[in-house]
Amino acid sequence: MRRIRAVAHANIALAKYWGKADLEQNLPAVPSLSLTLSGLRTVTEVQFDSELKEDRVSLDGEVQTGRPKQRVVELLTRARARAGSNVFAQVQSRNEFPTAAGLASSASGFAALALASTRAVGLELSPGEVSSLARRSSASAARSLFGGWASLDANAEQAQSVAPADHFPVVMIVAETAKGPKAIGSTEGMLHTARTSPFYEGWVAGAPDIYARARRALLEKDLAELGAAMEHSTLAMHASMLAADPALSYLTPTTWSVIERVRQLRSEGLAAFFTMDAGPHVKVLTSATMAASVMSELQQVPGVLRVATHEPGPAAYWEEVDA
Numbered sequence: 662m663r664r665i666r667a668v669a670h671a672n673i674a675l676a677k678y679w680g681k682a683d684l685e686q687n688l689p690a691v692p693s694l695s696l697t698l699s700g701l702r703t704v705t706e707v708q709f710d711s712e713l714k715e716d717r718v719s720l721d722g723e724v725q726t727g728r729p730k731q732r733v734v735e736l737l738t739r740a741r742a743r744a745g746s747n748v749f750a751q752v753q754s755r756n757e758f759p760t761a762a763g764l765a766s767s768a769s770g771f772a773a774l775a776l777a778s779t780r781a782v783g784l785e786l787s788p789g790e791v792s793s794l795a796r797r798s799s800a801s802a803a804r805s806l807f808g809g810w811a812s813l814d815a816n817a818e819q820a821q822s823v824a825p826a827d828h829f830p831v832v833m834i835v836a837e838t839a840k841g842p843k844a845i846g847s848t849e850g851m852l853h854t855a856r857t858s859p860f861y862e863g864w865v866a867g868a869p870d871i872y873a874r875a876r877r878a879l880l881e882k883d884l885a886e887l888g889a890a891m892e893h894s895t896l897a898m899h900a901s902m903l904a905a906d907p908a909l910s911y912l913t914p915t916t917w918s919v920i921e922r923v924r925q926l927r928s929e930g931l932a933a934f935f936t937m938d939a940g941p942h943v944k945v946l947t948s949a950t951m952a953a954s955v956m957s958e959l960q961q962v963p964g965v966l967r968v969a970t971h972e973p974g975p976a977a978y979w980e981e982v983d984a
């Protein structure tokens with residue numbers, strides 16, 4: 662059968678997704694808005710092969726077992742069910758992220774896997790349908806099928822495009838503040854927050870307004886307003902986590918130092934705005950013209966390990982490769 666290579670890029674949410682409306686279907690409790698970034702890409706090859714006795718999965722050259730393999734097999738099983746196939750697959754995936762970019766790879770990973778596996782099994786799905794399949798594995802992955810700006814509504818099955826990559830000349834600067842994998846994964850963190858945080862309800866109730874504000878600002882190309890909504894979203898999300906019992910605390914003193922520096926830069930006239938996900942790194946949205954100045958300032962914050970600038974990136978794509 663055909664060997665398909667798919668490429669998908671990481672995305673960073675400005676209006677965050679945190680919380681599930683339906684655990685089994687993996688439907689988000691709140692709407693989210695993201696920017697897909699160039700450079701941070703996952704390349705995944707899939708080939709279904711009737712000689713195989715089970716699915717085989719390798720990531721960055723290492724054979725996967727246990728839960729990481731299981732998550733890939735679950736997606737392959739859904740693709741097979743949809744195509745009426747019972748053939749196993751060989752999956753080879755690599756993350757072309759700059760060394761230790763400190764970014765979660767699940768969004769680009771499951772987007773690339775959903776696209777490669779559906780094409781390899783013979784399905785011809787729309788980007789929205791592939792997005793829906795990716796969402797079952799990781800809701801943020803649903804957004805990585807689209808280039809530029811994408812949204813995923815509360816309870817929605819698939820993400821959609823909001824604006825193309827060239828809508829607005831902005832960049833995202835990633836300030837890496839720690840090494841190593843995150844301590845608590847996003848699903849576990851969301852469930853713990855929902856179960857134990859008295860602020861979770863407030864987060865879910867307030868998120869649609871924050872999302873609407875961010876979306877409006879984006880469409881109006883109003884960077885200051887978009888940045889304000891983005892900061893409100895990340896801080897409200899982290900506040901819900903900090904009020905969990907025990908607290909879910911992803912932010913470190915270095916994270917806060919970067920936040921302070923971003924605020925200072927703003928008071929000096931630079932348009933720069935911060936956001937953090939389920940980890941200590943800070944992603945800073947700024948205009949393309951101010952990127953070099955903001956980057957050199959962030960590099961000097963004590964504790965920052967590495968700084969990299971990423972432009973808005975393209976939609977996920979695929980091609981057939983010779984076996």
Ligand code: PMV
Nearest residue numbers: 674678799800801847938939
């Ligand atoms: O899609 P998941 O399960 O990896 O969750 C992503 C959650 C955040 O990164 C914190 C927010 C987001 O919208 O991407």
